Amino acid sequence: MGRRRNNGRFAMPLDRSVVLKAALEQLDEVGLDEFSTRKLAAALGVRVGALYWHYPSKQALLDAVAEHIAADAAAAPLPDGDWAERLAAIARAHRDAMLARRDGARVIACMSAPGPMAHAFFERLVGVLREAGLDAEGAASAGDVLTSYVNGFTVEEQARGLRRQSEAHRERLFGFGVSVVIAGLRPLVEG
The missing domain is CATH 1.10.357.10 (Tetracycline Repressor, domain 2)
Known part of the structure; x- marks a missing residue:
């Protein structure tokens, strides 16, 4: 996948490690009950589908x-x-x-x-x-x-x-x- 836009600038390419790091940060911030792939995608500046390219489901x-x-x-x-x-x-x-x-x-x-x-x-x-x-x-x-x-x-x-x-x-x-x-x-x- 290419670079994603973040506030109008190009950011680091999205890969499994970037998604996992952001997921760990979100878990620590909001907890499991509020954990959301939509929120995670928004934080990464991508659409939810981009996450599923790296992890096929929220459970994965x-x-x-x-x-x-x-x-x-x-x-x-x-x-x-x-x-x-x-x-x-x-x-x-x-x-x-x-x-x-x-x-x-x-x-x-x-x-x-x-x-x-x-x-x-x-x-x-x-x-x-x-x-x-x-x-x-x-x-x-x-x-x-x-x-x-x-x-x-x-x-x-x-x-x-x-x-x-x-x-x-x-x-x-x-x-x-x-x-x-x-x-x-x-x-x-x-x-």
């Missing part, structure tokens, strides 16, 4: 946003500790990546087509559990349980007003929940 664009969030979680370094410490670090990285974006947890929860980074994040989690001794099915199930807890907690944190509580209190609540999940997995891993 939101999946790309989710993939961006998952990439941040997958890139977080892991400590050298035991499986439980590494699992807790993955849970914190997952939560932090979602909290970095307004309604990030809802975007992740509504993802329809996980991409390579979402798969990489989950495979990293499953890998820690496999190294700890769980078989493939057990590790995948345990990974689902942990990510479900993290997603659910973070949805509540972002959407239900937990943000009004102190950060230290939210951290304690989150850490307690992760420790409960890990305690539940311990007999399976170490048994």
Whole structure:
């Protein structure tokens, strides 16, 4: 696609990365409920159809946003500790990546087509559990349980007003929940 006009001047060519960056900015500004491809197109100085050249639907664009969030979680370094410490670090990285974006947890929860980074994040989690001794099915199930807890907690944190509580209190609540999940997995891993 060529250059788009922006206030009478030519601007940077529209491509997937430009659309994704603008979508992330709009999400942070207005949240998921007010997120709109029409508003996004207007902000970019193009018609809505130009967005669909790069992302075939609003859901595909939101999946790309989710993939961006998952990439941040997958890139977080892991400590050298035991499986439980590494699992807790993955849970914190997952939560932090979602909290970095307004309604990030809802975007992740509504993802329809996980991409390579979402798969990489989950495979990293499953890998820690496999190294700890769980078989493939057990590790995948345990990974689902942990990510479900993290997603659910973070949805509540972002959407239900937990943000009004102190950060230290939210951290304690989150850490307690992760420790409960890990305690539940311990007999399976170490048994």
